[in-house]
Amino acid sequence: MSDLPSRVDINEEGPREGFQIEPGPVATADKIALIDALSATGIRHIQVCSFVSPKLVPGWADAEAVVAGFAPRAGVDYTALWFNAKGLERALAFRDRLQVTGSIALAASELFSQKNLNRDRQGNIEAMRKQTEAHLAAGVPVTRIGVMAAFGCNFAGDIPVARVLETVHDGLGIAAEAGVTITDLGLADTMGWATPDRIERVVGAVRSRWPELRLTLHLHDTRGLGIANAHAGLRMGVASFDTTVGGLGGCPFAAHKGAPGNIATEELVLLCEEMGIATGVDLDALIDVGHLAERIVGHPLPSAALRGGSLTGFRNRAA
Amino acid sequence: MSDLPSRVDINEEGPREGFQIEPGPVATADKIALIDALSATGIRHIQVCSFVSPKLVPGWADAEAVVAGFAPRAGVDYTALWFNAKGLERALAFRDRLQVTGSIALAASELFSQKNLNRDRQGNIEAMRKQTEAHLAAGVPVTRIGVMAAFGCNFAGDIPVARVLETVHDGLGIAAEAGVTITDLGLADTMGWATPDRIERVVGAVRSRWPELRLTLHLHDTRGLGIANAHAGLRMGVASFDTTVGGLGGCPFAAHKGAPGNIATEELVLLCEEMGIATGVDLDALIDVGHLAERIVGHPLPSAALRGGSLTGFRNRAA
Structure with missing residues (x-):
């Protein structure tokens, strides 16, 4: 049953996810310091900001200043997030510093789309058709589909595997109409419903139908099962x-308070390295960055690995 | 590869583990309130205290008062921990309220024994021979072996599987000399070195050699892998x-500060129930007890499930 990869790619989203939910304002210089520190750990993909309305997400009013301010490191891809034409336009101003690629974002839960985007399934498909056209017209490649609420939904409850497959199919239809080829599929546990067996069922069904798609899991540790779910992946x-x-972070749209963040980078890196799966990341350097992140937000972060540390020091002293 | 059980037994150790490491004194009445609240959740095994030297562990100076004070519930086993003849004597005074059974406690790391107990492997075997004799002389059954540091050690580093097997063999030798039959084996990740693949290797090796032993895993969430390790188990x-x-809790003897507690009961119960494995525990009632524990210690506890909650309410509202 086991099909462990020999190498894992880490997409670090702390700078983008982390600061949009923090109650206090985070200084632009601190956001830049975190990005620069992450760049030095061996991580090769960092999402640095959201180009969203400052009215809706005041924490990202300084997105431009952050992107202009960090020090790009060779070999590291820097990305951003946006949801509409205005956001795309803001991202395009930084094509020299950001890898600007488009994504077809859908939700496996229609109720989730309705509550958060005020769009039903068909309305969402229409919106993504238009967004894909806009991306392509701007010369932005669209090679990825993202499926939110792929493992369950606070509004709709359990999500059948068939519904996830339909949603991917919807996305592939949008891509085919636009004449683009999808290479990447992200499955997001937006509200923390995943369990290891749900991961196995959904990933297994998606992989057997579309073996050519490279899968990314976006997991939240809402109920303590995040790393067990990553391990199942x-x-x-x-x-x-x-x-x-x-x-860091959390989903501000989830229907309960205190939605915790994504799985912690250092916990996944520790798991992988201890299992002999390469990540290219220096775990001890990464843990130092975690402590920097705690100083920036001014409170402890949920990662246990930040407190437990790596096993390297113990191993070296024992040898 | 998967051999999921249909039912899991939870041994709740929060009252015993939780309060020995808390910096402030915890009122006897609060300890009793926690035990009584746990008794009402469906949990059937609760370790209520340590009979240890009040000089070494001041937090358990009130062990007798706690045991005398809780309200035993039919169908629930209450146990205690002790390490020497004096502790056994104190436990025996409560045979009407406690299930008093003996354990042969060994460590798969000789360095761990030396650092914490000032005994080498042979010295520990001698000590357990004497303790087993003392238990049997007092009419206390000895049916269990416990192996500490079974997955790694802060002093010795990685622990070979063969060393774990030798340690179990040592314990079975002590039992055979004393003429008792061991039915239960506890494997403890005392310092948080376990990973899912180490769990598979150690449990696999132990099970194929002694398939008749019922295994218990004692896992700490030192580095965020605790529930992934439980899932591997x-x-x-x-x-x-x-x-x-x-x-709650943590190992006060580990060689680093802030050693986090065991895996959280409600996270394991949530995982099991979501996977269709019965626990007999009312998860929402258990989460309420977790919030009671937070009020008692006066700070947030590490469990994410305490904040995320169960999926029951969402599922009911969605239905």
């Missing part, structure tokens, strides 16, 4: 994960 | 786990 051969250093 | 057919409500 690894066992199914998933080799790409969205994570946040320290477990 | 479940997949190997392990059906008994030591846990603490809220993730």
